[in-house]
Amino acid sequence: MIRIYALKLKESELSSYELSSLLNYVSSTKKEKILKYRNKLDAMRSLYADLLIRHLISKSLSIKNKDIELVVNKYGKPYLKKHNLNFNLSHSGFWIVCVIGSNSIGIDVEEVKDINLNIAKVFSKEEYDFLRLKKEKKERISTFFKLWTLKESVVKALGKGLSIPLDSFSIDSIDKEPKVKFMGLVDAEYTLRNIDFDDGYELSICTIGNDEFGGLYYMDIHEVVNSCKM
Template sequence: MEIVKRKIDRNLSREKFDYLLSFVNEKEKKKILRYRRYEDSLRSLYGKIILKDMLNLEKVELEYNKWGQPKLMNEDKLYFNISHSGEWVAVAVDEKPVGIDIQEINKTDLDIAKSFFSKQENEYISSLPEEKRIEAFFMLWTLKEAFIKAKGRGLYISLNSFTIDISNKKPLLYNEENEECELSLERVEENYFMATCILEKSF
């Protein structure tokens, strides 16, 4: 797996933005420009340009499955995934289905976990000292997002339909299908977690 992460330049000139925009096809260009906030357009564009550079593409040409997951047009042997949050954009590329998620750590209502996390995950968070619960929440959230993105079905998979155990050094997935995947988690700077997931077989 190859991963590239990059900070966005919020002061990027409009001229440079338009130049970079020329490296994506018209469909992607419209998607990027559809955002109301310039920063959101910038993050989306950065993801496509990072992918272009990683794969040495002349232009980014994507197609989408029925769940809205992007893939390279006319390419069935290479997988990629893009994530962005706050200042960071991250892209992962692999020969197996791959998911990546980066999340900024901020104050959040932990009651969200009761709705979206499994019973085991909620019990784990509750067992921790209060000052460590927010971090555990974001560790689990990024790992779970990375898994469902690797599956290629996005939020069509319920987040509480599977469990990720982070009580040991290596995160482990448990679900009814006994799927095998390689999960990893790292901290980016002080305020972000980034997780990746590689599936052992295609779906």
């Protein structure tokens, strides 16, 4: 069963917590990484993403935060050292999202912004041509971010990050039921979903194998923090 959990950061709530105190509830490696951020929002997103998954792991496996060992593979994908739980994280703007499923899974959320669409040349030729067919600029930008999140969710599900070139596969039927095409052939092993989310954001997930979608749940920041303190 696939479940997505979303946490929205608000300036008014963030000010009620001290960054230094909350860093006590993540690993020393994560703490060092967070302290290197120059932008406060970047630091807070990274911190709360870690706290969110710790909260969800604690609830899912009935273990305390202090007993959770999060590590990353050589491509940067996080996983649990001593337990088997498939999850993935993403954050953009003021949103942090986490997905948990039965199979290997990836998630990506992106804030839709006005960008130079030449960046889409990193996509496959098929995708780039599809994007250029969109007549209105707003529609092209929205389609770009939908494609981007779908493709990112695929490489994150594989756990190899951008070591997999974005032009090495295509997303087919993006406006209906998205499918992954490797070398021009649809691979039925991958299940893609573009999720109806907040205005101004695109959210997509990919799971390797079939897994029933169990919904999107919005989290309370105070519950997450209090859970990690236990």
